Amino acid sequence: MNVSYIGRTLQPAAGFKQPLVLTIGQDIKGFVLRHLGRLALFILTCTSVLAVFLIFLFVILEALPFLGKFSIVEFLTSTAWYPQAHDRPEFGALTLVVGSVYVTTAALVFSVPIGVLAAVFLSEIVPFRIRDIVKPVVEILAAIPSVAYGFFAVLVLAPWLQEHLDFATGTNAINASLLLSIMALPTIISVAEDSISATGRELREASYALGATRIETMFKVVIPAAHSGIIAAIVLGMMRAIGETMVVWMASGNASRIPRPWWDLSQSVRTMTATIAGDMGETEQGSDHYRALFAIGLLLLVMTLLLNLVSEYFLTRAKKSLGKS
Amino acid sequence: MKLIFRIVFDRIFTVLTGLTVFIIVGALIAILGPMFRRGVGAVFLRGTVEFRKVQLAEFGHGDEAQVRAETERTGLVRAKVYEMIDRFKSGIDTRQLSERATEIYRAFGAELKLKEIPREQYTALRSLSRDIRDRLIEAFAKADIEQISQDVEHVLQYEKDERLKGTASEDFFRLARQYQKAAAATNLNKRDEYAKELAELEQIITELLGPRPTEDSPTLAQFRYGATRWDQAKKLLHKLHWKELWVEQQSSASLMRIEKSRIEEFAGTELEPLFRYIDDNLEKMLEPKPTFYWRYFLDDSTPGHYFGGIGPEILGTLLLTLLSMVFVVPFGIISAAYLTECTREGPVVRIIRISINTLAGVPSIVFGLFGMAFFVLFFIPLFGGPSKPCILAGSMTLAVLTLPVMIRSSEEAIRAVPQTYKEASLALGASSFRTFMKVTLPAALPGILTGVILSLSRVAGETAPILFTAGIAVGPVPKSVFQTTRTLSYGSWDMAVADKLSAQVPHNQYGMVVALVSLILCMNALAIILRSRVFKRLKGH
Numbered sequence: 001m002n003v004s005y006i007g008r009t010l011q012p013a014a015g016f017k018q019p020l021v022l023t024i025g026q027d028i029k030g031f032v033l034r035h036l037g038r039l040a041l042f043i044l045t046c047t048s049v050l051a052v053f054l055i056f057l058f059v060i061l062e063a064l065p066f067l068g069k070f071s072i073v074e075f076l077t078s079t080a081w082y083p084q085a086h087d088r089p090e091f092g093a094l095t096l097v098v099g100s101v102y103v104t105t106a107a108l109v110f111s112v113p114i115g116v117l118a119a120v121f122l123s124e125i126v127p128f129r130i131r132d133i134v135k136p137v138v139e140i141l142a143a144i145p146s147v148a149y150g151f152f153a154v155l156v157l158a159p160w161l162q163e164h165l166d167f168a169t170g171t172n173a174i175n176a177s178l179l180l181s182i183m184a185l186p187t188i189i190s191v192a193e194d195s196i197s198a199t200g201r202e203l204r205e206a207s208y209a210l211g212a213t214r215i216e217t218m219f220k221v222v223i224p225a226a227h228s229g230i231i232a233a234i235v236l237g238m239m240r241a242i243g244e245t246m247v248v249w250m251a252s253g254n255a256s257r258i259p260r261p262w263w264d265l266s267q268s269v270r271t272m273t274a275t276i277a278g279d280m281g282e283t284e285q286g287s288d289h290y291r292a293l294f295a296i297g298l299l300l301l302v303m304t305l306l307l308n309l310v311s312e313y314f315l316t317r318a319k320k321s322l323g324k325s
Numbered sequence: 326m327k328l329i330f331r332i333v334f335d336r337i338f339t340v341l342t343g344l345t346v347f348i349i350v351g352a353l354i355a356i357l358g359p360m361f362r363r364g365v366g367a368v369f370l371r372g373t374v375e376f377r378k379v380q381l382a383e384f385g386h387g388d389e390a391q392v393r394a395e396t397e398r399t400g401l402v403r404a405k406v407y408e409m410i411d412r413f414k415s416g417i418d419t420r421q422l423s424e425r426a427t428e429i430y431r432a433f434g435a436e437l438k439l440k441e442i443p444r445e446q447y448t449a450l451r452s453l454s455r456d457i458r459d460r461l462i463e464a465f466a467k468a469d470i471e472q473i474s475q476d477v478e479h480v481l482q483y484e485k486d487e488r489l490k491g492t493a494s495e496d497f498f499r500l501a502r503q504y505q506k507a508a509a510a511t512n513l514n515k516r517d518e519y520a521k522e523l524a525e526l527e528q529i530i531t532e533l534l535g536p537r538p539t540e541d542s543p544t545l546a547q548f549r550y551g552a553t554r555w556d557q558a559k560k561l562l563h564k565l566h567w568k569e570l571w572v573e574q575q576s577s578a579s580l581m582r583i584e585k586s587r588i589e590e591f592a593g594t595e596l597e598p599l600f601r602y603i604d605d606n607l608e609k610m611l612e613p614k615p616t617f618y619w620r621y622f623l624d625d626s627t628p629g630h631y632f633g634g635i636g637p638e639i640l641g642t643l644l645l646t647l648l649s650m651v652f653v654v655p656f657g658i659i660s661a662a663y664l665t666e667c668t669r670e671g672p673v674v675r676i677i678r679i680s681i682n683t684l685a686g687v688p689s690i691v692f693g694l695f696g697m698a699f700f701v702l703f704f705i706p707l708f709g710g711p712s713k714p715c716i717l718a719g720s721m722t723l724a725v726l727t728l729p730v731m732i733r734s735s736e737e738a739i740r741a742v743p744q745t746y747k748e749a750s751l752a753l754g755a756s757s758f759r760t761f762m763k764v765t766l767p768a769a770l771p772g773i774l775t776g777v778i779l780s781l782s783r784v785a786g787e788t789a790p791i792l793f794t795a796g797i798a799v800g801p802v803p804k805s806v807f808q809t810t811r812t813l814s815y816g817s818w819d820m821a822v823a824d825k826l827s828a829q830v831p832h833n834q835y836g837m838v839v840a841l842v843s844l845i846l847c848m849n850a851l852a853i854i855l856r857s858r859v860f861k862r863l864k865g866h
Contacts, residue, residue: 031449038663040679041659041667042663044656044660044860045660046679048680048684048728048729049676049677050683051680051725052683054695059691061698062694075528077673086611113345114348115345118343118345120342121345122346125342125343136853137349139348141349141353141851143815143846144356144845145788145841145845146788147814147817148817148838150822151817151838152356152360153338154821155831155834155835176611182356213331213332215337215338218338226758239686242688243689243691248820250740251459252687273690273789276694277789279791280694280697280792281534297561297691301688301691305683308683312682319786
């Protein structure tokens with residue numbers, strides 16, 4: 001098969017059946033197919049967008065009748081959560097929100113210093129060989145399922161706390177936040193380490209050349225330079241902690257009241273996630289209580305979305321600032 | 326001077342950072358250590374004869390003839406324990422004795438009714454036996470040995486009565502003699518106390534050896550057998566010797582635990598040698614043997630996981646995770662391919678990426694809510710499926726949950742394929758689609774596999790999303806994807822918090838969670854090994 005092309009005849013190699021130059025029809029067909037294929041891929045890729053959309057849609061749809069029937073202000077500001085009351089059930093989620101924030105904050109108090117220092121240790125101080133041992137340990141911590149942490153909290157830590165620290169109950173805010181801090185550590189360490197090791201070598205060398213010690217270099221040069229990434233790490237750790245269900249459900253004691261005095265971590269609290277997990281089994285589908293739980297889910301979703309945006313903002317800023325330097 | 330401070334601060338800082346790593350490693354050991362230490366006991370144990378009985382009766386494993394021989398052998402040694410208790414009891418348990426007397430009285434009455442005797446004689450005999458019964462019951466209630474003898478003598482004088490010979494009433498006299506003998510041997514003032522203690526003792530012995538062979542088999546499986554494990558038997562032996570008491574302390578409000586010797590309480594009675602006997606012969610009564618219970622991973626369990634294994638849980642976990650992979654892997658690879666090969670960064674891609682990040686940040690419990698509202702109540706019924714939690718709904722929920730993990734890891738794997746591979750293929754005239762299918766994808770496949778394994782391990786451990794979509798704590802092994810299932814993660818939660826019965830079998834509690842954790846850690850280890858090999862290969866040549 002010979003094809004005439006720009007006045008010359010191309011001789012295909014022996015046994016080669018394909019035309020060397022496409023006809024117009026084949027060219028168009030290829031073009032159309034290529035773009036159709038891309039379109040199909042694009043549509044399939046949009047599954048994630050669709051999934052996010054559907055999650056919001058269905059949680060909002062289930063929560064909407066509740067938000068129409070009860071006042072949103074009361075939902076957000078009242079501390080009375082009596083969903084099972086016969087005559088007049090009350091749905092005030094403030095206690096639960098406070099519980100979630102309380103446990104999360106306590107967890108961050110434990111995990112942020114440890115996480116940031118560990119990130120400094122891993123990226124600055126140890127030789128690569130030790131780093132290769134410690135990193136898998138952190139990965140294992142991230143891989144252990146939350147129900148196993150909860151199991152540990154209930155059956156090992158709670159009795160220990162009760163016996164050795166003389167608490168009234170072992171399942172309390174400190175138990176939950178200790179476990180949450182361990183669970184948030186891997187996130188904090190890996191993101192913070194990335195951002196610390198991404199800061200330029202020149203910065204450190206300049207600082208050391210001026211006679212600064214390591215601690216001064218870290219706190220006055222490297223950490224300020226990497227602050228966006230570290231903040232993103234903390235926010236991501238916070239997201240992990242606030243959305244965690246099994247550990248807080250099992251370990252926090254599930255007493256729906258605001259701790260008083262506020263610093264007493266040995267009291268039981270109840271979080272939003274634990275309330276959804278614990279109450280859903282007892283509710284009738286379509287009842288006010290059921291819808292209230294979806295409203296809490298919506299609140300949780302909005303909170304994590306906001307935190308997600310904050311972390312995105314800081315991560316982009318970290319990338320940009322490092323790109324400049 | 327200032328320099329010294331600076332150096333000291335620097336050193337402290339270095340030590341502190343090192344300390345944090347110790348804290349992290351320590352936390353890992355503190356969490357996994359006790360878990361594994363106790364969990365391993367579910368599989369490696371010293372199983373007693375009771376264990377082999379459970380295996381044979383409940384699950385149909387083991388050598389029947391051997392178990393029967395062991396049962397007989399141990400039964401002979403155990404018989405003596407029961408004999409000792411019974412002998413001691415005959416002087417102690419007044420209620421049982423009274424019941425026995427009443428029983429004899431009734432039996433005698435029934436016997437009389439069947440006989441054709443004149444009415445007057447019948448009434449006389451009836452009142453005579455009633456008299457004997459009342460006298461005996463009176464005697465049982467008395468604490469003074471002389472008064473008891475009087476009563477018993479009074480009863481025994483009727484033994485010579487011709488009318489009573491060869492009837493059921495002869496049991497009265499046997500009972501009276503037995504009682505007289507037992508009463509002489511025990512301190513009658515402490516009788517009530519003894520009775521209470523004996524009931525406790527018998528309870529412990531039942532826990533240790535199982536119900537007596539003469540008793541009916543209890544309905545609940547956990548009461549049907551004695552201590553199946555030697556460590557359990559040792560604990561019960563300790564409980565047998567030492568009675569646990571909680572006493573009020575003067576200084577504080579909490580109670581203090583003390584242990585009181587049971588031997589001392591029974592000192593001087595006929596029961597005292599029992600303790601010695603059980604001590605010496607426990608091994609013969611239970612015949613412990615080192616056992617490797619590999620069937621733990623296959624066996625079903627009795628309620629509360631009291632006996633048996635975690636077979637259905639493992640099956641359910643595998644079903645759920647593999648099915649979710651079927652849904653998520655195609656989407657993950659296609660999305661990753663599109664994001665890496667077909668587009669450049671732009672607003673549309675930005676939206677997709679933000680969506681993926683958002684999806685990754687959604688709390689797992691919200692996935693549970695979404696799975697229930699969307700898959701269970703809307704999507705599956707749309708295609709004619711049941712509007713109930715089921716494996717299909719659960720695995721779809723988990724697929725959505727793990728989509729970001731899958732996309733990110735596939736993307737990373739595809740990006741790791743050197744550009745030269747693709748360029749070589751394109752230069753040969755292959756289309757971009759063909760290049761992707763024949764060159765990029767095969768080269769990226771091990772990396773993608775790593776991502777699949779990581780997603781699997783993530784999915785296997787998730788509990789919150791399947792709470793309302795697929796999981797149950799107790800139930801049959803699923804036969805189709807439209808049924809609920811037990812899983813390791815749900816089971817771990819249930820055994821730790823919800824199921825009070827499983828608190829009595831800590832080895833099974835820990836066994837479940839250790840099975841889950843080891844499954845996940847093995848998958849992670851596999852992924853780490855695979856990943857390092859892939860990167861070596863792609864970089865190395």
